[in-house]
Amino acid sequence: MATQHLTDDDLILHYYGETSPGDERQTTGHLQQCGLCRAEYTRLQRVLASIDERSLAMEPGPAFERTVWARLEPALEPARRSWVGWLLTSPAPLGLAAAVVVLVVGAFFAGRALSPAPAAPTAAAVAAAADQIRERILLSDVGEHLDRSQMALVDLVSGDDNSTLDIASERSRAEQLVADNRLYRQTAEETGDVLLSQLLDEIERVLTDVAAAPEAGSSRDLADVRRRIESRDLLFKVRVIASEIRERQKIPIQRQAGPRS
Amino acid sequence: MTHTDAAAVALARDGDSEAFRALVERHSRAVFRLAHRMTGNASDAEDVVQETFLKAYRQLSRFESRANFGTWVHRIAVNCSIDLIRARPHREAGHDATDLEQFGAAEATEPTLPSPERLMLSAEVQGRISDAMTSLSKMERAAFVLRHFEGQSIDEISRALGLKTNATKHSIFRAVKKMRQALEPFVAPPDNESLTAGGTRS
Numbered sequence: 001m002a003t004q005h006l007t008d009d010d011l012i013l014h015y016y017g018e019t020s021p022g023d024e025r026q027t028t029g030h031l032q033q034c035g036l037c038r039a040e041y042t043r044l045q046r047v048l049a050s051i052d053e054r055s056l057a058m059e060p061g062p063a064f065e066r067t068v069w070a071r072l073e074p075a076l077e078p079a080r081r082s083w084v085g086w087l088l089t090s091p092a093p094l095g096l097a098a099a100v101v102v103l104v105v106g107a108f109f110a111g112r113a114l115s116p117a118p119a120a121p122t123a124a125a126v127a128a129a130a131d132q133i134r135e136r137i138l139l140s141d142v143g144e145h146l147d148r149s150q151m152a153l154v155d156l157v158s159g160d161d162n163s164t165l166d167i168a169s170e171r172s173r174a175e176q177l178v179a180d181n182r183l184y185r186q187t188a189e190e191t192g193d194v195l196l197s198q199l200l201d202e203i204e205r206v207l208t209d210v211a212a213a214p215e216a217g218s219s220r221d222l223a224d225v226r227r228r229i230e231s232r233d234l235l236f237k238v239r240v241i242a243s244e245i246r247e248r249q250k251i252p253i254q255r256q257a258g259p260r261s
Numbered sequence: 262m263t264h265t266d267a268a269a270v271a272l273a274r275d276g277d278s279e280a281f282r283a284l285v286e287r288h289s290r291a292v293f294r295l296a297h298r299m300t301g302n303a304s305d306a307e308d309v310v311q312e313t314f315l316k317a318y319r320q321l322s323r324f325e326s327r328a329n330f331g332t333w334v335h336r337i338a339v340n341c342s343i344d345l346i347r348a349r350p351h352r353e354a355g356h357d358a359t360d361l362e363q364f365g366a367a368e369a370t371e372p373t374l375p376s377p378e379r380l381m382l383s384a385e386v387q388g389r390i391s392d393a394m395t396s397l398s399k400m401e402r403a404a405f406v407l408r409h410f411e412g413q414s415i416d417e418i419s420r421a422l423g424l425k426t427n428a429t430k431h432s433i434f435r436a437v438k439k440m441r442q443a444l445e446p447f448v449a450p451p452d453n454e455s456l457t458a459g460g461t462r463s
Binding site: 008012013016018043044046047048050051057059064067068069071072073075076077134182186189190201249 | 278281282286289290293294297298303304306307308310311315318319349386390408409414415421428430433434437438440441444445446
């Protein structure tokens with residue numbers, strides 16, 4: 001009589017206790033009777049038992065906690081640092097916003113009065129144009145961020161171990177840049193912009209080290225950071241990508257006119 | 262929950278950032294290890310650590326003081342890892358099944374193998390496990406880690422990853438198969454019982 005052996009999948013489900021109650025009795029019974037399946041199950045047990053948490057544990061570096069905190073702290077106080085908070089809490093931007101609204105509404109009605117009604121664009125055209133505008137805004141923001149980062153890196157590199165670099169101010173600037181950088185890097189990763197995300201990743205690591213520098217430290221504490229910026233040609237890379245972004249910004253947004261009625 | 266965690270949470274709720282810093286410093290390594298197991302990538306794991314503590318900070322008011330802060334953060338980290346795996350573009354690992362079969366076969370022919378007990382503890386096996394995990398796709402890795410390390414049921418994993426039950430099962434089956442191909446020659450060579458039984462399983 002032919003024996004119906006257990007499959008590898010059956011054994012895996014049995015190992016993890018995921019066999020249905022009805023099949024479990026059958027599986028257990030078969031394992032008691034069948035030497036081949038029992039041996040196979042023993043091998044599976046040995047393999048899976050060898051994969052414990054230690055085997056996958058990757059230990060971060062000794063300054064890990066300090067680095068995590070340096071990246072985290074600016075994000076915990078969004079109201080103090082974010083432009084959204086500034087927009088919502090300060091009266092000056094509210095006045096500015098009101099003026100912009102008045103101008104936009106005025107221009108809208110003036111436009112309607114002076115020109116024939118344009119054909120309505122299709123939903124796809126509107127969406128494509130919106131995408132382009134969003135990308136343009138993002139490019140502009142990233143470009144500015146790279147310029148600010150470049151200035152910070154230049155200040156770091158131009159100091160030497162004995163210079164009187166203001167560590168507290170460099171830390172504070174780096175903290176702000178790290179928080180912004182992280183958002184741009186994640187966006188670049190999500191949109192598949194590999195070069196930009198790699199560059200932002202490198203910048204973030206350098207800035208994070210600056211943000212995590214000891215409060216009472218001296219310029220000498222940033223010697224490693226300086227060497228890293230120079231050895232990886234980080235400034236050169238930032239300049240190249242920033243220039244590329246400026247070129248991309250010059251390309252006009254294509255007009256996606258819908259069908260005219 | 263240790264007393265110090267409880268005290269730190271209470272202070273952090275009142276806006277004491279140094280207290281929250283103490284919690285971050287105490288638990289961030291464990292969160293990183295978990296995130297690295299889940300994502301297989303140090304940079305992704307760092308992002309998960311960041312997201313986890315940001316969420317924890319924002320949800321401190323919802324945290325029940327009788328609960329264990331470490332367990333709570335661990336749960337948030339699992340969810341953040343899953344969110345990241347689902348959100349990032351699907352990146353399969355560089356190895357495919359054929360690579361792995363060749364890798365397993367090549368290793369199996371090595372002439373002198375120490376005893377399995379010694380090998381299980383050796384750094385070499387640890388390295389093989391790490392390599393084999395790298396060969397898993399993101400979904401296979403996430404499903405396997407949640408089942409093997411986190412002890413979640415297949416139904417729970419399906420819900421978390423947004424997969425059908427069968428798809429989750431097959432992710433786990435594929436993951437285990439790849440791990441076996443890579444590790445079996447070291448930790449579970451054929452034993453006498455299967456040889457003397459005189460047959461093969463189909």
